[in-house]
Amino acid sequence: MARYHIETYGCTANRGESRSIERRLRDGGHRPADGPAEADVAILNTCTVVEKTERNMLRRAEELEAEAGDLVVTGCMALAQGEEFADAGVDADVVHWEDVPAAAMNGECPTTTPDAEPILDGVIGILPIARGCMSDCSYCITKRATGRIDSPPVEENVEKARALVHAGAKEIRITGQDTGVYGWDRNQGESLLPDLLDRICDIDGDFRVRVGMANPKGVHGVRDELADVFADNEELYNFLHAPVQSGSDDVLADMRRQHEVDEFLEVVDTFDDRLDEWTLSTDFIVGFPTETDADHEMSMDLLREVRPEKINVTRFSKRPGTDAADMKGLGGTVKKERSKAMSALKREVVAEAHESMVGERREVLAVRPGTGDSVKCRDGAYRQVIVQDAESRGVDPGNRLDVEITAHETMYAFGRPI
8 A cells, every 4th residue: 555645737627637546546545645745656737728837837846756755747738748847857757647546556556447436526526528629729738638529428428427416416517628529529520518418417416517618619509509408407507618718800810719709709699698697707818929909909898798707817828839839929018918907807897797796695506615614605607605604504515505695805705694
């Protein structure tokens, strides 16, 4: 029996991979350590979405190598830029997610696990429905790690969801590099996501479902069917993460994003028509090499028009091996100023959405402990509601309760149980 320490960075899909790795380690008779210094092996599950993240991963790998007995590195940076760790002088096994248990334990650990085995994080179940995507974005390095879309059959994912519900999951998080193109490889370029969600919602049990990131192109082709599935199934959070990245079609073409602004707007309009209340989450990249002042203003205007309630603003960062890395970049000052302007507008839009909730009564699902004696909850549109003094109020993760929204911060609201 050996002791392991695992750290995970990046998206929900990565956290799901780490949960699967940990389960296989435990199945092999190994146990977690109290920290890297007490571990026989440290496992670093990496992200590499921007240059700053890459630097952080290298620094953390160096620290873990010094603290732990051995080091295994996996995740997107390991698969897309594995040579960077050796170049930095880090002595580590750099392997695919599936090969981590064997590498960590010198082959004395299962390399596979039953497909329907649930991946649970408290009352949150993580369901990776596919690996890879169908995009070829000029700036993205992640695809070098994940490759083209590889979709398991609908029934296989439904069985995984059923196993999560039976294991006690109250919230199922559908994850993937691009959930909107799930099934393109099986269904002649048309998404199977609406069918999958409909089938999952038919499972007996008390649970909610959150759909992870879906690029506008994949969603656009099935927008009517998908919006109908949301409208017809109360198990689904009325939440869609569709990253537009720019309000300029010229920039989107240079990014090779596959969609145009009008297609994104058609998705938004369809959901507006079908749902009384829903949350739009989207992403913007500011300072792409070909983005002009006019292009940036188009992005700002788009943000003002659609008023998403969750917005990720990222400054463009050149990633090695991508086509955009060879483009002449904008100056750091330009990117900083554009990011500052969009982030200020983001705070205004998001705060306005949460302010409109104050005084309302809402049903929420408690999903995980918060800071101190609080619990993080989600309403039907996946807005975050914090309930304080949770222990004295008898509120635990997995509970459903009615709350009155009493106040808000920029990114979340406060609720008092009724």
